[in-house]
Amino acid sequence: MATRIIHLPKYSRLSCLVKPLTISARTFATATASTNPPQFTTLSVDDRTGIATLTLNRPPANALNALFMGEIQRSITDLEKENCRGLILTSSSQRIFSAGLDLKECYKADVASLEGLWCALQNLWRTLFSTPLITVALINGHAIAGGCMLAVSSEYRIMLPNFKIGVNETMVGLAVPSWLMDTYINIMPSRRIAEWDLTSSRIYSSESALKAGLVDELASSKEEALQKSAAFIDSFSKRTLMARAITKQQFRAEILRNFEQNRQHDLDIYLSTMQKPSMQEFLGEYLQSLDAKK
Numbered sequence: 541m542a543t544r545i546i547h548l549p550k551y552s553r554l555s556c557l558v559k560p561l562t563i564s565a566r567t568f569a570t571a572t573a574s575t576n577p578p579q580f581t582t583l584s585v586d587d588r589t590g591i592a593t594l595t596l597n598r599p600p601a602n603a604l605n606a607l608f609m610g611e612i613q614r615s616i617t618d619l620e621k622e623n624c625r626g627l628i629l630t631s632s633s634q635r636i637f638s639a640g641l642d643l644k645e646c647y648k649a650d651v652a653s654l655e656g657l658w659c660a661l662q663n664l665w666r667t668l669f670s671t672p673l674i675t676v677a678l679i680n681g682h683a684i685a686g687g688c689m690l691a692v693s694s695e696y697r698i699m700l701p702n703f704k705i706g707v708n709e710t711m712v713g714l715a716v717p718s719w720l721m722d723t724y725i726n727i728m729p730s731r732r733i734a735e736w737d738l739t740s741s742r743i744y745s746s747e748s749a750l751k752a753g754l755v756d757e758l759a760s761s762k763e764e765a766l767q768k769s770a771a772f773i774d775s776f777s778k779r780t781l782m783a784r785a786i787t788k789q790q791f792r793a794e795i796l797r798n799f800e801q802n803r804q805h806d807l808d809i810y811l812s813t814m815q816k817p818s819m820q821e822f823l824g825e826y827l828q829s830l831d832a833k834k
């Protein structure tokens with residue numbers, strides 16, 4: 541798929557105006573350094589409005605592997621440099637926004653691949669959560685685990701009806717990473733409900749997610765959701781963009797600092813968990829159960 545970036549001279553460059561957060565000295569493994577053309581995403585920018593739409597397109601489930609996550613991350617950093625104002629994140633599938641981490645790539649994988657996968661997930665989260673762009677997740681399908689992470693890292697969530705959304709890690713004996721926990725708490729109206737949801741692997745329907753405050757609006761079609769997404773981005777005037785971005789950054793700074801301090805620990809936990817024979821055995825059964833639905 542071709543990437544189309546249109547230069548938008550009308551808007552000031554937020555990435556230059558917002559002071560970057562300190563990044564720890566250590567360089568973490570990443571699959572994002574590639575300069576290959578995008579395979580799993582399409583990016584379009586409306587030069588009239590300054591709004592970009594990044595469409596996830598890795599059938600069948602938009603499962604997040606290292607290459608895919610690197611592409612999403614790169615698109616966001618490119619948009620920051622291209623004088624873009626807002627970003628809508630959506631899916632080309634009519635059924636699945638994202639099923640989270642690519643579990644097929646977690647199964648019987650070597651340590652280097654597992655490390656690449658987890659670092660790509662960390663890097664993608666960090667970039668999306670900290671971007672000065674105005675971010676909207678247009679959730680036009682199921683959003684599970686890492687898929688829900690993409691949604692809650694964005695600033696605003698608009699969901700289509702009759703889908704599922706939530707973080708299901710504890711269901712299989714995995715602790716939710718602290719950065720995802722903090723991100724979830726950041727958007728939920730009540731910390732108590734957030735704790736309850738994440739400890740019980742609660743998966744919401746679109747309708748109950750709206751009631752709980754996990755999503756902000758429902759839309760009956762993708763077209764309506766696109767209009768609502770644009771309206772959210774437009775609700776911030778051009779004049780306030782920089783102040784808005786700095787304020788957003790201040791709100792999120794502590795979560796980002798905690799993440800940087802715990803990044804290696806978080807990776808170590810993931811690697812040791814994934815290499816346990818009992819986890820691999822479970823994962824094999826879980827993948828079979830997904831196939832058995834057919």
Ligand SMILES: CC/C=C\C/C=C\C/C=C\C=C\CC(=O)SCCNC(=O)CCNC(=O)[C@H](O)C(C)(C)COP(=O)(O)OP(=O)(O)OC[C@H]1O[C@@H](n2cnc3c(N)ncnc32)[C@H](O)[C@@H]1OP(=O)(O)O
Binds near residue numbers: 639685711
């Ligand atoms: C519960 C977690 C289990 C193990 C975790 C182990 C280690 C991870 C460590 C840390 C955690 C990181 C965060 C994560 O993101 S973990 C990912 C957790 N995701 C899920 O559990 C989602 C599983 N999928 C589903 O529940 C459903 O597929 C669905 C609700 C998203 C969609 O349901 P549908 O009925 O519409 O579609 P399906 O027929 O089930 O799926 C279509 C197609 O997609 C494949 N697929 C689905 N999910 C994944 C995935 N996460 N990775 C890779 N592939 C996936 C599925 O097998 C089907 O493929 P085929 O058509 O058979 O080829």
